[in-house]
Amino acid sequence: MWIFDRDLWSEIFNTLGKNMLRTILTMLGVIFAMIILMLLLGSANGMSNGFDKLFAGTASNSLFVWSQRTSEPYKGFERGRRISFKLEDAGIIKKQVSEIEVLAPRIELGSHRNVVTVYRKGRKSGSSVYGDYPEIDNITKKKLIAGRFLNNNDIESSKKVCVIGEETVKFLFDKGESAIGEDIRINGVFFTVVGVYKPNNNINIDGKNAVFIPFTTFQKAFNSGDRLGWMAIAVKEDVKVPVVEEKIKKILKAKYDIHPNDPRAIGSFDMSEIFNNISSFTMVLKGVSFFVGIFTLLAGVIAISNILLITVKERTKEIGVRRALGATPRIVKRQILLEAIVLTTFAGLIGFAISVGALVGIGALAEGSEAPFVNPMVSIVQFGASFLLMIFLSVLIGLLPANRAIKIKPIEALREE
Amino acid sequence: MIEIKNLHKSYKMGSNSLHVLKGINFNVEEGELVAIMGSSGSGKSTLLNILGMLDNSDSGEYNLDGVPIKDLNETKAARYRNKFLGFVFQSFNLINYKSAAENVALPLYYQKVGRKERQEKALKYLEQVGLRDWASHLPSELSGGQKQRVAIARALAAEPKVLLADEPTGALDSTTSYEVMDLIQKINDAGNTILVVTHEPDIADMCKRIVHLKDGVIVEDKKIEQVRADQYV
Numbered sequence: 001m002w003i004f005d006r007d008l009w010s011e012i013f014n015t016l017g018k019n020m021l022r023t024i025l026t027m028l029g030v031i032f033a034m035i036i037l038m039l040l041l042g043s044a045n046g047m048s049n050g051f052d053k054l055f056a057g058t059a060s061n062s063l064f065v066w067s068q069r070t071s072e073p074y075k076g077f078e079r080g081r082r083i084s085f086k087l088e089d090a091g092i093i094k095k096q097v098s099e100i101e102v103l104a105p106r107i108e109l110g111s112h113r114n115v116v117t118v119y120r121k122g123r124k125s126g127s128s129v130y131g132d133y134p135e136i137d138n139i140t141k142k143k144l145i146a147g148r149f150l151n152n153n154d155i156e157s158s159k160k161v162c163v164i165g166e167e168t169v170k171f172l173f174d175k176g177e178s179a180i181g182e183d184i185r186i187n188g189v190f191f192t193v194v195g196v197y198k199p200n201n202n203i204n205i206d207g208k209n210a211v212f213i214p215f216t217t218f219q220k221a222f223n224s225g226d227r228l229g230w231m232a233i234a235v236k237e238d239v240k241v242p243v244v245e246e247k248i249k250k251i252l253k254a255k256y257d258i259h260p261n262d263p264r265a266i267g268s269f270d271m272s273e274i275f276n277n278i279s280s281f282t283m284v285l286k287g288v289s290f291f292v293g294i295f296t297l298l299a300g301v302i303a304i305s306n307i308l309l310i311t312v313k314e315r316t317k318e319i320g321v322r323r324a325l326g327a328t329p330r331i332v333k334r335q336i337l338l339e340a341i342v343l344t345t346f347a348g349l350i351g352f353a354i355s356v357g358a359l360v361g362i363g364a365l366a367e368g369s370e371a372p373f374v375n376p377m378v379s380i381v382q383f384g385a386s387f388l389l390m391i392f393l394s395v396l397i398g399l400l401p402a403n404r405a406i407k408i409k410p411i412e413a414l415r416e417e
Numbered sequence: 418m419i420e421i422k423n424l425h426k427s428y429k430m431g432s433n434s435l436h437v438l439k440g441i442n443f444n445v446e447e448g449e450l451v452a453i454m455g456s457s458g459s460g461k462s463t464l465l466n467i468l469g470m471l472d473n474s475d476s477g478e479y480n481l482d483g484v485p486i487k488d489l490n491e492t493k494a495a496r497y498r499n500k501f502l503g504f505v506f507q508s509f510n511l512i513n514y515k516s517a518a519e520n521v522a523l524p525l526y527y528q529k530v531g532r533k534e535r536q537e538k539a540l541k542y543l544e545q546v547g548l549r550d551w552a553s554h555l556p557s558e559l560s561g562g563q564k565q566r567v568a569i570a571r572a573l574a575a576e577p578k579v580l581l582a583d584e585p586t587g588a589l590d591s592t593t594s595y596e597v598m599d600l601i602q603k604i605n606d607a608g609n610t611i612l613v614v615t616h617e618p619d620i621a622d623m624c625k626r627i628v629h630l631k632d633g634v635i636v637e638d639k640k641i642e643q644v645r646a647d648q649y650v
């Protein structure tokens with residue numbers, strides 16, 4: 001096969017190698033184009049990774065539902081009635097809506113967004129205090145830096161234990177002091193610390209300064225009865241969150257005699273909406289960078305074709321001599337075409353190497369910053385696709401100078417200037 | 418070796434047509450050393466181009482080593498050139514980024530001769546033209562006479578039936594010219610058929626036969642007593 005012909009390749013590399021300056025100048029366009037393409041793609045990836053990290057630990061297909069006041073009169077009830085969910089609602093919903101993967105009811109001490117004072121040995125901290133089920137950890141994942149999270153055993157025996165935030169530890173303990181096993185006091189009730197969590201560098205619903213106690217313990221200690229604050233719900237992977245949201249609201253509206261069209265009585269927050277917005281944003285970003293990059297690449301490859309056209313003109317005599325010495329048009333065409341491909345390939349690889357280096361550098365710089373920009377790198381698939389496309393373009397565009405070259409008649413070599 | 422019958426060629430120049438070759442008849446036997454002479458415009462270069470399959474005739478017959486040369490496409494012409502003919506040009510036409518040996522080996526590359534054999538042959542022919550020691554030099558490092566000798570070695574490397582030399586001494590001073598002619602005579606002595614196009618009478622006198630062209634026809638075709646070039650070297 002001609003492709004394995006060592007002579008052919010040495011002929012091509014000879015020709016390119018002996019005209020180094022010309023070769024390098026020809027390659028510059030594609031090198032830059034490849035760098036631009038790879039940097040664009042890499043940055044888009046970095047951004048996408050950055051957002052992923054931001055959301056890491058929060059189930060993307062999750063939903064939060066809470067009760068508010070009605071805004072429509074219904075069945076004899078006036079508007080402005082305060083709705084309050086009960087613990088049993090969680091069970092009902094879980095049973096009736098099969099698309100739910102995890103449902104974690106939660107209750108907060110005091111009114112929502114208000115802090116409660118937590119005491120320990122004369123120190124205090126204004127923290128949010130939540131009654132939780134262990135399942136909540138599947139929806140808003142916490143990074144534990146010491147101890148453990150709440151478990152089913154805590155729930156069953158209503159243990160007076162708690163998991164507290166890093167920030168809470170700072171307020172209540174000395175530096176270097178271990179919080180595990182120590183007691184803290186909330187509203188006159190003592191709880192033993194079993195775990196300390198650290199917020200992920202991401203969207204954090206619970207904040208840094210919070211105390212989690214078992215739901216059942218919360219009920220007894222603070223006398224909350226069967227009240228429920230809100231429900232955190234993760235839906236199954238292949239299900240759309242808004243569908244489940246509608247189902248849940250329908251059940252709850254029927255149960256609490258709320259007007260079916262009342263938009264306010266039940267509050268909810270669809271986490272997937274934000275995810276979808278951001279992932280479509282990064283998708284568009286990736287698409288645009290690919291598009292821009294490909295056209296830059298096209299321009300680079302056209303530049304190669306252009307310069308090869310000029311070189312073919314310049315090499316008229318050489319090509320004529322080769323023809324006179326017995327080179328068939330096919331051999332000449334193949335040589336020029338392969339020169340174009342080899343040039344593009346080399347330039348592409350050089351550009352790729354440079355851009356990978358640059359991306360590693362940018363990644364290292366972004367490491368310490370808050371910006372959502374993590375590990376900017378192109379994937380093998382992206383690189384492979386760009387590379388194949390580039391070679392395809394180079395073949396297509398290399399045909400131009402190659403066809404010009406075969407039009408050169410050997411007689412032109414004989415013609416004296 | 419070469420048989421040409423009633424060869425015609427004309428070029429279109431706008432609306433006019435220029436009749437360059439007006440019925441050429443001549444034969445060349447194996448081992449001959451023929452000078453084709455004529456002033457510029459006599460048609461000698463056109464004749465050489467047709468002989469070298471670089472150009473097509475309008476009508477007439479051309480047989481080379483018993484093979485009728487007609488209806489050639491570019492690929493076939495390239496093969497025939499490679500197989501039958503060796504070219505020596507006035508301006509040498511070496512490829513400037515290839516060494517002397519690489520230049521000599523080029524026609525062999527197009528004959529698909531293996532790398533090793535190519536190298537051996539290139540060195541052998543460089544030896545024959547006395548430039549073995551210059552094998553790795555680029556053309557820019559060689560004198561005019563040396564370049565022409567490399568070109569001759571290149572023409573010989575493919576072991577052609579006929580060597581076509583177009584004004585081989587046109588770009589050289591007289592001493593170097595005689596050196597080159599001495600080389601051509603020696604190659605001819607070894608049995609090679611050579612056609613030399615020239616307009617210099619002293620160069621023509623160093624051949625064994627002179628064909629004189631004027632206005633597209635052969636006006637004179639005579640065998641001569643060869644003047645040896647080595648007496649001037």
